[in-house]
Amino acid sequence: MKKQIKNLILFLILAFGSNASFAYVLTPDELKNDLNKKINSQIKEQLKNYSSDYKIKISGIPNENIITQENNKPKIEIISQNNNFNQNQYRRILIKSQNGATIKAFPITVQTLVYKDVLVANETIAYNQEINQANTKLEKREISRLLDKTISKNNINLIATRNYPKGSIINSQYVKSKSIVAKNSIIDIVFQTKGMNIKLKGTALKEGSIGDTILVRSEKYNKTYNGVVLSQNEVMVRI
Numbered sequence: 001m002k003k004q005i006k007n008l009i010l011f012l013i014l015a016f017g018s019n020a021s022f023a024y025v026l027t028p029d030e031l032k033n034d035l036n037k038k039i040n041s042q043i044k045e046q047l048k049n050y051s052s053d054y055k056i057k058i059s060g061i062p063n064e065n066i067i068t069q070e071n072n073k074p075k076i077e078i079i080s081q082n083n084n085f086n087q088n089q090y091r092r093i094l095i096k097s098q099n100g101a102t103i104k105a106f107p108i109t110v111q112t113l114v115y116k117d118v119l120v121a122n123e124t125i126a127y128n129q130e131i132n133q134a135n136t137k138l139e140k141r142e143i144s145r146l147l148d149k150t151i152s153k154n155n156i157n158l159i160a161t162r163n164y165p166k167g168s169i170i171n172s173q174y175v176k177s178k179s180i181v182a183k184n185s186i187i188d189i190v191f192q193t194k195g196m197n198i199k200l201k202g203t204a205l206k207e208g209s210i211g212d213t214i215l216v217r218s219e220k221y222n223k224t225y226n227g228v229v230l231s232q233n234e235v236m237v238r239i
Helices: 002-021 028-046
Strands: 053-059 075-080 088-096 102-121 136-142 158-160 175-177 186-193 196-204 213-218 224-229 234-238
Touching: 028 053, 028 075, 028 088, 028 102, 186 213, 186 224, 213 234
Parallel strands: 186 234
Antiparallel strands: 053 102, 075 088, 088 102, 102 136, 158 175, 186 196, 196 213, 213 224, 224 234
């Protein structure tokens, strides 16, 4: 009887030892490092046209060992709703065996903070006031909610289309270029037709910046035309 019990114990030891030798233990630290690398790579690609200065924080990683039935490291798959950048994004993580079977699935939250030197008001700027070097400065700010709406130069003259309190980031959606053609000013109208340019004197009936379409009147023909502002003195009319 004693011999049978000893044999049973030996069998159980060998069985558990054999199973353990074919298991892979994925620790929380290893999982966190792998997720950080993969997500950092994704975020870097998303932000390549905006900034390389960012920080990420991942929440929701299980604080427990994940044990597989294989001796190979499991695959880690990250599922996102889309590839667009979002400051706070939910992602689903799948831990899979080498044959594709799901071992564990869980959601995580990825928070990304993005930093960049951007134009900031160093005093209150009122609506329709000029934005220039005197009332702005470049300052490092967190811009994750304003990725493509910031300005990184303070050597350009703009006009505010909203009020900016002191310390606020200048939003490119709420500025316009300073007009270089004044209303009722004398300008050259460049008539472009069939590869030829004819220049005549005229009057600007509206103010405008480079690229704006404004109404002009030809002095010679006493007619009005829509033209595109080329420079301080020239408006092009296609006929």
